[in-house]
Amino acid sequence: MGHFVLLRHGQSQWNLENRFTGWIDVPLSTKGGEEALAAAQQLSRYRLDRAFTSKLVRATDTLRIVLAAIGQGRIPIEENQALNERMYGDLQGLNKDETVNQYGAKQVEVWRRSYDVRPPGGESLKDTAARVLPYYQERIQPAVEKGDTVLIVAHGNSLRALVMHLEDLSSQQIVDLTIPTGALVVYALADQGKLVRQDRDAASRARKL
Structure with a gap:
């Protein structure tokens, strides 16, 4: 039986500094490693059997560390920017607490957690899903349905978009889903090609990040 494993990259330096990261290529912190x-x-x-990752170094380095540690570094790996984090536009690089002071906690919460509201100059979760899901359906889903054990290393929001699709979550339900850095979300391929979540408690639904 194949498994489909989602892994959010380890803590980045900007996660540590409480900054909006988005598409900025920021390395892992010591804790992230x-x-x-x-x-x-x-x-x-x-x-x-194979792995997929975004193009951003915090994801590619997480994958490299993982595969080296488990001695599986020779599996096929595909990198694609479709799996990149959502682009936070004008918020990228800003400290989250300072952003709250400037715009108000309610507005920042809407930008960060809602499904279809974009931050200034950036992407909403809906926009992120519009690039993640076609890539998943074209490149990843066939391997999963074949029974391969597949690992995706990506980001909080690109993975939220994928979980929303796989578990048929509503735009209201996705608001409360957070995947912490370094956390796994594991699905098993069951009868008739259905993916069944095996670790429902692993992805925290508390709003930590």
């Missing part, structure tokens, strides 16, 4: 190694321990139970 440790989170990648912790994820590798959980992934060591699986024999991976």
Whole structure:
């Protein structure tokens, strides 16, 4: 039976500094490397067939650390910007607390958590899904349906868009879904090609980040 594993990259330097990152290419923090190694321990139970990642270094480095730690560095890997984090536009690089002081907590919460409201100059979660889902359906889903064990290393919002699709969550339900850095979300391929969530408690629904 194949498995489909989603992994959010380890903590980045800008996660540590509480900044909006988006498409800015920011490396992992020391803690982020440790989170990648912790994820590798959980992934060591699986024999991976292939992996997919965004183009951003915090994701590619997380994948590299994981595969080296579990001794599976020779599997096919595909990088694509369709899996990149949502683009935060004018908010990129800004400290989140300072942004709240400038725009108000309610407005920042809408920009960060809503489904279809864009931050200034940026993407909404709906916009992010519009590039993630076609890529998933064309490049990843066929491997999953074949029974391969597939790993995706990506970002909080690109993975939220994918979970929303896989679990048929509403635009209201997705507001409360957070995937912490270094966290896994695991699905198993069941009868008739249906993906069944195996770790429903692993993705925190508290609004941490």
